[in-house]
Amino acid sequence: MTLLLSNDDAHHLLTMPDCMAALEESYRATYEAIAINGRRSDMVGPGGDADSAYVLKMMGAILPQQKVGAIRLNSDLFRWVTRGERKQRIKVPAAPGERWVGLVLLFSTETGEPLAIFPDGVVQRARVGATSGIALDRLARQDATSLAMLGSGWQAEAQILAAASARRLARIRCYSPNAERCREFAARMATQTSVPADAATSPEAAVRGADIVLCATNSLGYVFLEGWCEPGQHLGTIRDRELDPGAIARANCVIVHDRDNLTGQHVELAKGAVFQEKAKELGLDPRTAHLVGAPSLDELVGGAAPGRQRDTDITCFLNYHGVGLQFAAIGALLHRKARAAGAGRDLPTEWFTEDVHS
Amino acid sequence: MTLLLSNDDAHHLLTMPDCMAALEESYRATYEAIAINGRRSDMVGPGGDADSAYVLKMMGAILPQQKVGAIRLNSDLFRWVTRGERKQRIKVPAAPGERWVGLVLLFSTETGEPLAIFPDGVVQRARVGATSGIALDRLARQDATSLAMLGSGWQAEAQILAAASARRLARIRCYSPNAERCREFAARMATQTSVPADAATSPEAAVRGADIVLCATNSLGYVFLEGWCEPGQHLGTIRDRELDPGAIARANCVIVHDRDNLTGQHVELAKGAVFQEKAKELGLDPRTAHLVGAPSLDELVGGAAPGRQRDTDITCFLNYHGVGLQFAAIGALLHRKARAAGAGRDLPTEWFTEDVHS
Numbered sequence: 141m142t143l144l145l146s147n148d149d150a151h152h153l154l155t156m157p158d159c160m161a162a163l164e165e166s167y168r169a170t171y172e173a174i175a176i177n178g179r180r181s182d183m184v185g186p187g188g189d190a191d192s193a194y195v196l197k198m199m200g201a202i203l204p205q206q207k208v209g210a211i212r213l214n215s216d217l218f219r220w221v222t223r224g225e226r227k228q229r230i231k232v233p234a235a236p237g238e239r240w241v242g243l244v245l246l247f248s249t250e251t252g253e254p255l256a257i258f259p260d261g262v263v264q265r266a267r268v269g270a271t272s273g274i275a276l277d278r279l280a281r282q283d284a285t286s287l288a289m290l291g292s293g294w295q296a297e298a299q300i301l302a303a304a305s306a307r308r309l310a311r312i313r314c315y316s317p318n319a320e321r322c323r324e325f326a327a328r329m330a331t332q333t334s335v336p337a338d339a340a341t342s343p344e345a346a347v348r349g350a351d352i353v354l355c356a357t358n359s360l361g362y363v364f365l366e367g368w369c370e371p372g373q374h375l376g377t378i379r380d381r382e383l384d385p386g387a388i389a390r391a392n393c394v395i396v397h398d399r400d401n402l403t404g405q406h407v408e409l410a411k412g413a414v415f416q417e418k419a420k421e422l423g424l425d426p427r428t429a430h431l432v433g434a435p436s437l438d439e440l441v442g443g444a445a446p447g448r449q450r451d452t453d454i455t456c457f458l459n460y461h462g463v464g465l466q467f468a469a470i471g472a473l474l475h476r477k478a479r480a481a482g483a484g485r486d487l488p489t490e491w492f493t494e495d496v497h498s
Numbered sequence: 499m500t501l502l503l504s505n506d507d508a509h510h511l512l513t514m515p516d517c518m519a520a521l522e523e524s525y526r527a528t529y530e531a532i533a534i535n536g537r538r539s540d541m542v543g544p545g546g547d548a549d550s551a552y553v554l555k556m557m558g559a560i561l562p563q564q565k566v567g568a569i570r571l572n573s574d575l576f577r578w579v580t581r582g583e584r585k586q587r588i589k590v591p592a593a594p595g596e597r598w599v600g601l602v603l604l605f606s607t608e609t610g611e612p613l614a615i616f617p618d619g620v621v622q623r624a625r626v627g628a629t630s631g632i633a634l635d636r637l638a639r640q641d642a643t644s645l646a647m648l649g650s651g652w653q654a655e656a657q658i659l660a661a662a663s664a665r666r667l668a669r670i671r672c673y674s675p676n677a678e679r680c681r682e683f684a685a686r687m688a689t690q691t692s693v694p695a696d697a698a699t700s701p702e703a704a705v706r707g708a709d710i711v712l713c714a715t716n717s718l719g720y721v722f723l724e725g726w727c728e729p730g731q732h733l734g735t736i737r738d739r740e741l742d743p744g745a746i747a748r749a750n751c752v753i754v755h756d757r758d759n760l761t762g763q764h765v766e767l768a769k770g771a772v773f774q775e776k777a778k779e780l781g782l783d784p785r786t787a788h789l790v791g792a793p794s795l796d797e798l799v800g801g802a803a804p805g806r807q808r809d810t811d812i813t814c815f816l817n818y819h820g821v822g823l824q825f826a827a828i829g830a831l832l833h834r835k836a837r838a839a840g841a842g843r844d845l846p847t848e849w850f851t852e853d854v855h856s
Contacts, residue, residue: 144849147852147853147854173768174768175768176541176542176543176766176768177541177766178539178540178541178554178556178766179537179538179539179764179766180537180539181536181537181538181539181556181558182536183534183535183536183558183559183560183567184534184560185534185560185562185567185607186562186607187607188608194560194567194607194608194610196536196558196559196560196567196569196605198536198539198556198558198569200539200541200554200556200571201541201554202541202542202543202552202554202768204543204544204768209541209543209552209554209573211554211556211569211571213558213569213603215567215605215606215610215611215612216610216855217608217609217610231855233853233855234608234609234610234611235609235610235611235847235851236609236611236847236848236851237847237848237851237853238853239611239847239848239851239852239853240610240851240852240853240854240855241605241610241611241612241850241851241852242852242855243603243612243850245571245601247554247573247599248573249543249544249545249552250546250575250592251575251592251593251594252552252573252574252575252592252593252598252599253573253592253593253594253597253599254573254599254601257849257850259850259851259852259854260852261852261854261855262854265854294854294855406537408534408535408536408537410531410532410533410534410560410562489593489594489595489597490594490595490597491502491615492599492601492615492617493593493594493595493597493598493599493617494505494597494598494599494600494617494618494619495505495591495595495596495597495598496505496598496617496619496620496623496652497574497589497591497598497600497619497652
């Protein structure tokens, strides 16, 4: 049977430390070339009006140790809007019931069969957080205790959980433009992590004196500026253009998640007018194009890339561009846990297999 | 609702002329850069023993005219075997019930939602056949009446149906190593096309005097040799290494299906020993590597690539490497026909959508 799982299932079955362990195995396997990521493809087509785009995204991988392959796909309507002073890119919940479309399909490398199908949301957040956590664990000072979080959304929560798994935090300070939302977020995170957390009144106030600064916003403008850098800091971002390129340039050690997609070569654009301009924002900022030569997380995990050398070093992890292997690793973990817990809904595997082949 | 369709549904709903028309629209849209193919990825991992490999394949596209995106994926166990004198690569039906795993997911570019899910088998055969048919219609002599078919399998049938749609055939001659199977195949194709069809005793006997020669075998050795070329012929193949490179070199006009994947850059190999050697066979024969500069089918359809110039020209279409757009085009056709016919099984779209996003 093929197991259909929900985001609720994933939420209840996955823990951040388990996800970090599963991903760590997959980065080591990537470094050893045992596991493979396929080529990612982001296809951008017209979205119906000048400020919209339809984006179909696919990434896949094989993780032989776990005997799985995985494909993660997204079928999204994007809209570019201006909120206050900030330009933002919004994913429109255009599917029936105001829903989004992201799926992971997990396959057995022993039989080829689809083992599980699940929405990508919770797993996506877990893999982004866990990946930041693995990097943070290797790059931040061992005695780092204070965390600044820029952003208070869905991804920010996992970033904090991952940081709290990697270091004994004593203080969390959050900033996001909506003050009320930010206060609520800080209170929630204090409960979840048992670490005192409060809301700052400006990004600068949030990051001042922080050992660790993490960004997880949907702003299209820089949220952390060069002048805010302090010796000994670890900086992390999950998006292009959150960190001022000047801040990245100040870092003594910059690790990228994956070099392959940094140049935006995985993005294919259909002919069109305005949306094509917008779609460029999916690509790489030319001012950080030199990062295509930076060491990657699998090299850091595998021991080939040096991390922090001195307590005064600034370290930086650019968690851009997901790869299929993250979904294979966490997918295998989720499938195993779901089977053990009897979670999910069994669908006939015959629905997704066939008795002919080409 | 998301429509789950079967190969039977596809078999009953799709006709070769409809598929050819749908694909022709998509090649024109490709030429005009309105439609886009994503980057294809073939991932090759260990298959459990030295003569096996697990291959996870994904390709995707957006076809704005039809308001669809599509992803086609395959999750296959391959085994290399020797049958008689021929080396063959077998897809093992390793999924429960001795089944294969190939799927197409069709999405709406207006809502992002999954419109349909169906196995790739019948659609795959239809798109390979229809693609060969579109090329044949533009490249073969207008007065071509005799067809030689090398191969008698699943794909060969669609090749013949496509040729019979494009030209008024008067004779079909088939060859495959298993004489009984070949005779049965010829009889079946005669019934389906109302064209006299017989089985030849050798490949050379099959192709002698034929206006059109099509290859659709699973042989890993050449099945059509240079010395068999005759002026005025149209040659078609659906696989690398079916046509002797010398035969391709003799052609006055060579059209490739799609240049992007000809160099095998879409193939990613996991570390391993023996299967890595085998997997090289998934790549391009170095002797035809110069074909990466040949005109492609969309350029032929769009009018940018010249086709046949003289009746005595030899023309050649290399129908290697599928692209996602074929599945978007035929998928949209299938979905429309299935909705009109009330075919298939409705699955809750909520199963494949979500109320969170990253």
